[in-house]
Amino acid sequence: xxxxxxxxxxxxxxxxxxxxxxxxxxxxxxxxxxxxxxxxxxxxxxxxxxxxxxxxxxxxxxxxxxxxxxxxxxxxxxxxxxxxxxxxxxxxxxxxxxxxxxxxxxxxxxxxxxxxxxxxxxxxxxxxxxxxxxxxxxxxxxxxxxxxxxxxxxxxxxxxxxxxxxxxxxxxxxxxxxxxxxxxxxxxxxxxxxxxxxxxxxxxxxxxxxxxxxxxxxxxxxxxxxxxxxxxxxxxxxxxxxxxxxxxxxxxxxxxxxxxxxxxxxxxxxxxxxxxxxxxxxxxxxxxxxxxxxxxxxxxxxxxxxxxxxxxxxxxxxxxxxxxxxxxxxxxxxxxxxxxxxxxxxxxxxxxxxxxxxxxxxxxxxxxxxxxxxxxxxxxxxxxxxxxxxxxxxxxxxxxxxxxxxxxxx
Ligand SMILES: [Zn+2]
Numbered sequence: 001x002x003x004x005x006x007x008x009x010x011x012x013x014x015x016x017x018x019x020x021x022x023x024x025x026x027x028x029x030x031x032x033x034x035x036x037x038x039x040x041x042x043x044x045x046x047x048x049x050x051x052x053x054x055x056x057x058x059x060x061x062x063x064x065x066x067x068x069x070x071x072x073x074x075x076x077x078x079x080x081x082x083x084x085x086x087x088x089x090x091x092x093x094x095x096x097x098x099x100x101x102x103x104x105x106x107x108x109x110x111x112x113x114x115x116x117x118x119x120x121x122x123x124x125x126x127x128x129x130x131x132x133x134x135x136x137x138x139x140x141x142x143x144x145x146x147x148x149x150x151x152x153x154x155x156x157x158x159x160x161x162x163x164x165x166x167x168x169x170x171x172x173x174x175x176x177x178x179x180x181x182x183x184x185x186x187x188x189x190x191x192x193x194x195x196x197x198x199x200x201x202x203x204x205x206x207x208x209x210x211x212x213x214x215x216x217x218x219x220x221x222x223x224x225x226x227x228x229x230x231x232x233x234x235x236x237x238x239x240x241x242x243x244x245x246x247x248x249x250x251x252x253x254x255x256x257x258x259x260x261x262x263x264x265x266x267x268x269x270x271x272x273x274x275x276x277x278x279x280x281x282x283x284x285x286x287x288x289x290x291x292x293x294x295x296x297x298x299x300x301x302x303x304x305x306x307x308x309x310x311x312x313x314x315x316x317x318x319x320x321x322x323x324x325x326x327x328x329x330x331x332x333x334x335x336x337x338x339x340x341x342x343x344x345x346x347x348x349x350x351x352x353x354x355x356x357x358x359x360x361x362x363x364x365x366x367x368x369x370x371x372x373x374x375x376x377x378x379x380x381x382x383x384x385x386x387x388x389x390x391x392x393x394x395x396x397x398x399x400x401x402x403x404x405x406x407x408x409x410x
Pocket of ligand 1: 060061062210247299302
């Protein structure tokens with residue numbers, strides 16, 4: 001298989017992205033050549049109104065929650081009880097879980113998402129099926145069994161030892177790997193948190209969890225754990241490190257930010273979920289000043305947006321609102337920084353060295369789009385593409401050079 005695509009190439013760099021006319025050659029699923037000296041002729045697809053960008057990456061989402069996107073809009077703990085837990089309980093039926101995971105894969109690929117870090121449910125068989133479906137559909141990244149042994153409906157709670165035994169047996173499928181997934185410290189006993197940290201070290205697996213999403217959550221944490229700061233709890237149980245993804249991180253003291261910085265953990269910012277559940281606004285500038293590594297997640301279904309482009313736009317909007325208060329307009333990310341975040345930035349957060357890039361040697365996981373042509377004559381093409389983004393522009397999503405969504409006209 002040898003194909004060449006031409007168009008405006010959105011190429012992530014160390015600090016942002018470049019947009020340049022050029023072409024990419026793909027041989028056997030790998031990008032072998034990238035040229036930015038102008039559009040090419042006689043290619044498989046593309047012209048001067050085509051956009052070619054790396055497949056997008058979503059660092060935090062919940063596969064079982066695709067069927068309940070947009071439901072409720074309640075505060076976190078009420079929304080979990082009324083909307084999420086009843087839906088996740090349905091994953092006791094592994095066939096149902098597999099169907100939902102397949103639907104989720106279809107939806108993700110349709111908006112250009114090619115790699116994920118995702119929660120499944122507390123059910124071991126359903127989690128394995130979700131890993132298998134995502135792997136077979138060609139996505140990459142991580143899917144974890146959601147660990148809960150308290151503070152949830154009885155049909156979703158499991159003894160800690162059972163959960164740890166089950167999580168240890170999960171197997172990789174193609175590019176999807178298991179990840180240790182304590183849901184959050186409210187729903188995990190100290191025994192389960194301790195076991196999860198030990199299991200991550202023993203198996204060499206990454207960790208994902210939630211941290212400091214809402215104020216009522218912090219109050220419950222204080223009731224359960226006393227004065228110990230939320231972040232310090234995860235640290236004590238060995239759950240922090242360069243391969244740990246911490247979703248939300250809205251309400252953190254400078255001391256907690258310093259713990260995260262020292263551990264090298266990544267804070268997964270989820271701006272659409274934070275407004276939908278009225279959780280709060282993360283101060284991205286303050287996190288950057290504390291030198292905390294940041295990634296971006298849709299947090300489906302607390303987040304209602306499947307498109308990572310619109311999640312990135314929400315990140316910019318949230319930063320603007322925060323800047324109204326702080327007066328620190330410098331903290332608002334540029335469109336180039338937003339594009340980098342959902343491509344190479346999120347790939348680095350997931351430890352995927354050959355994702356989120358357009359360069360020789362990386363996998364040809366690409367999105368090919370036909371934006372409104374004025375995007376390319378705009379004084380700020382990257383800003384236009386980010387803010388006016390429309391999924392109908394997507395012609396195809398390619399995984400290893402093969403069409404996984406859409407079609408390339410002959
Ligand atoms: Zn979440």
